[in-house]
Amino acid sequence: MAKNPNTPNQPPSFVYGATRDWPGYFKAVAGKPPRETLLEALTRFKDEQPTTAIDLGCGEGRDTQELLNQGWRVLAIDGSQAGIDTLFERPGLANHPNLTTRISTFEQLADLPRVRLLNASFCIPFCIPEHFNRFWNTITSAIEPGGRFSGQLFGDRDSWASIPDRSHQTRAEAEALFSDFDLEMFDEEERDKQDFQGLTKRWHIFHIVARKHD
């Protein structure tokens, strides 16, 4: 049976995503580095002074930590109190002067500040489909002209696409969501991975960095 090579006694993190067991997920990903899509976006800002970012679906804070380390002022948002509590346990984050947090579901998200970077790693498909269009409009409207989105959309061939409360897109649908952006990274990943019980999950993910038109 395949086990998580990083934490041999725990199942891989995706097992928790299937059931929205976020506290279990936060334990499974503890100590993991920031996401590649965030790092790519930060590289593309290298000629600008860091300003303001939203880390949407921040979870236990792997990307929030990196943004703060690189000098950004961060609004970290998540629906899970456990996520925000775990984020605050990171060294230096409990009273960090550049960090603000907000507990909100994606379905109720409103009144976002305008930011230079909106990072949304592995969280967007968890928005309930009836709310997706309003949610997408809310988050993309928060990005300044010339600002960036970094994160993932999940594809229609992902195993979780058949779960009724998930929002997945075909490649064409995903591209259409970025009609107001230039796509700087749009990497399509499709592969099978086994969980600790030998069950196979198909991942179909679009890894995206995009710059909003001026």
Ligand SMILES: C[S@@+](CC[C@H](N)C(=O)[O-])C[C@H]1O[C@@H](n2cnc3c(N)ncnc32)[C@H](O)[C@@H]1O
């Ligand atoms: C798979 S985790 C990703 C966390 C982190 N961004 C990362 O890359 O590891 C998904 C995150 O989205 C949050 N989330 C899921 N559904 C949500 C919803 N409907 N509203 C708000 N947050 C939600 C969860 O609490 C969790 O922190």
